[in-house]
Amino acid sequence: MFHKQTYYEALAKTIIKNLAKRRMEGYYCATAAEAKEKILSMIDSGTEVAFGGAMTLNESGILSALRERTDITLLNRDAAKTPEEAGKIYRQAFSADTYLTSTNAITMDGELINIDGRGNRVAALIFGPGQVIVVAGMNKVATDEAAGLARVRNVAAPANCIRLGKTTPCTVTGRCGDCFGDASICSQIVVTRRSSELNRIKVILVGEELGY
Ligand code: SF4
Numbered sequence: 001m002f003h004k005q006t007y008y009e010a011l012a013k014t015i016i017k018n019l020a021k022r023r024m025e026g027y028y029c030a031t032a033a034e035a036k037e038k039i040l041s042m043i044d045s046g047t048e049v050a051f052g053g054a055m056t057l058n059e060s061g062i063l064s065a066l067r068e069r070t071d072i073t074l075l076n077r078d079a080a081k082t083p084e085e086a087g088k089i090y091r092q093a094f095s096a097d098t099y100l101t102s103t104n105a106i107t108m109d110g111e112l113i114n115i116d117g118r119g120n121r122v123a124a125l126i127f128g129p130g131q132v133i134v135v136a137g138m139n140k141v142a143t144d145e146a147a148g149l150a151r152v153r154n155v156a157a158p159a160n161c162i163r164l165g166k167t168t169p170c171t172v173t174g175r176c177g178d179c180f181g182d183a184s185i186c187s188q189i190v191v192t193r194r195s196s197e198l199n200r201i202k203v204i205l206v207g208e209e210l211g212y
Pocket residue numbers: 153154157158161168169170171175176177178179180183184185186
């Protein structure tokens with residue numbers, strides 16, 4: 001365990017350096033508990049917060065900590081009573097002060113790789129919210145862009161399809177079947193190679209396995 005932590009720290013240092021080259025800010029937290037405290041300190045009182053994707057944010061306890069904060073407005077699409085209300089919250093997220101998400105893969109060279117069905121999550125990552133905080137367990141690290149793309153198609157998406165009860169080829173075979181039907185969650189595959197606005201995207205690497 002000790003050696004693994006040391007390895008994670010060394011690798012995170014490399015990724016953080018490469019994120020800086022891409023105008024993104026990186027941090028390393030050894031545990032999810034540490035990451036939670038770091039993220040809470042990055043969100044100012046009186047601000048509006050939105051989020052997309054749930055596994056990493058739930059597993060790390062970040063979402064429940066945000067729900068407990070009475071000094072912020074948390075835009076929660078899961079609380080919507082109608083599809084219209086949910087749609088409104090999706091759009092409101094673009095003007096939030098902070099957007100929280102994970103990434104389906106992050107390369108050692110600092111690229112973020114994400115797959116999205118509706119597209120709202122990658123859209124907010126690209127443009128809109130004042131700051132984007134990306135939380136990623138070290139299990140999301142891929143050697144390079146090709147490995148990252150393979151990871152999102154053959155690990156992240158199939159696991160998410162299984163979680164969502166989708167009838168896609170990947171839920172049967174465990175690997176991407178390049179489907180196009182109604183059930184597919186892969187409408188957008190986005191590689192973020194750089195942040196236009198300096199340090200708008202902040203990446204918190206966590207020395208634990210979180211999400212898929
Ligand atoms: S394209 Fe289809 S088969 Fe491939 S990972 Fe996405 S949902 Fe699964």
